Amino acid sequence: MGKNYVESAKLVDKNALYTPEEAMDLVVKTSKAKFNETVEAAIRLGVDPRHADQQVRGAIVLPHGTGKEVKVLVFAKGDKAKEAQDAGADYVGAEEYATKIQNENWFDFDVVVATPDMMGVVGRLGRVLGPKGLMPNPKSGTVTFDIAKALSEIKAGKVEYRVDKTAIIHVLIGKSSFGTQKLAENFHVLMEAIVKAKPASAKGQYIKSVAVSSTMGPGIKVNPVKVLD
Structure with a gap:
């Protein structure tokens, strides 16, 4: 002590x-x-x-x-990817980030958000994201098409x-x-x-x-x- x-x-x-x-x-x-x-x-x-x-x-x-700067990874494509970028997401992408997490053990983020249509990709990461408490979930608002709202709340604490x-x-x-x-x-x-x-x-x-x-x-x-x- x-x-x-x-x-x-x-x-x-x-x-x-x-x-x-x-x-x-x-x-x-x-x-x-x-x-x-x-x-x-x-x-x-x-x-x-x-x-x-x-x-x-x-x-x-x-x-x-929380007093903590939170890094957010968003799995989205097309207009929703642009919405995420405009709303202040730190990382936005799709399969390339799933591969980066699986192959490089990359975890330079605190929260993961995904649009529902991307859960097929994100679901493959359950074994690595789940134990770390990072798996997106509809109950916590991290699986949503309202990306701007989700990011606003996360960044606000x-x-x-x-x-x-x-x-x-x-x-x-x-x-x-x-x-x-x-x-x-x-x-x-x-x-x-x-x-x-x-x-x-x-x-x-x-x-x-x-x-x-x-x-x-x-x-x-x-x-x-x-x-x-």
Whole structure:
């Protein structure tokens, strides 16, 4: 453990459950690295991800963005390719990018968007894009003919959330430089979306535990009861 981490850890009571605002305040105070640290939330849910009817996933636009510059690859042809270029896509193409990913292990992008007619090409990349969480999906708005809207939302701070095999959702909610209020507002919007996405088949306590942390900082527990207050 580095000196900064040890000093930061002293500010956090490991047994305490903080309100979202208290937690974000501590995140900012414990972010002592020389770079602008990323802040992430980890939400453990009372679902069984092995069952298809208990999957929790979706996408939202955070009110203050993520603070991260996002590179977008768009699979499109013709007019939709031009629309993507005009809307600010970083890479636009078709089969050539699929080949580049498969043969060169190229992943210089953060999000993949595709028009529905290109999913035949993109579908072949499922084995490499899927494990990285990069596979386009209609539910998250990344398979669409409205390329301009999709790009606008992504560049504005759209984030995807998806429960993993251990029933935890990990989501980027901003940077330490955002300060307490902006981080708290991003966090509340995220939690509202996750609560609304509760599967009908999920029984018992839905939000089991919540924690936030910065890149180099300690984990800070948030009171599950207070997340939507």
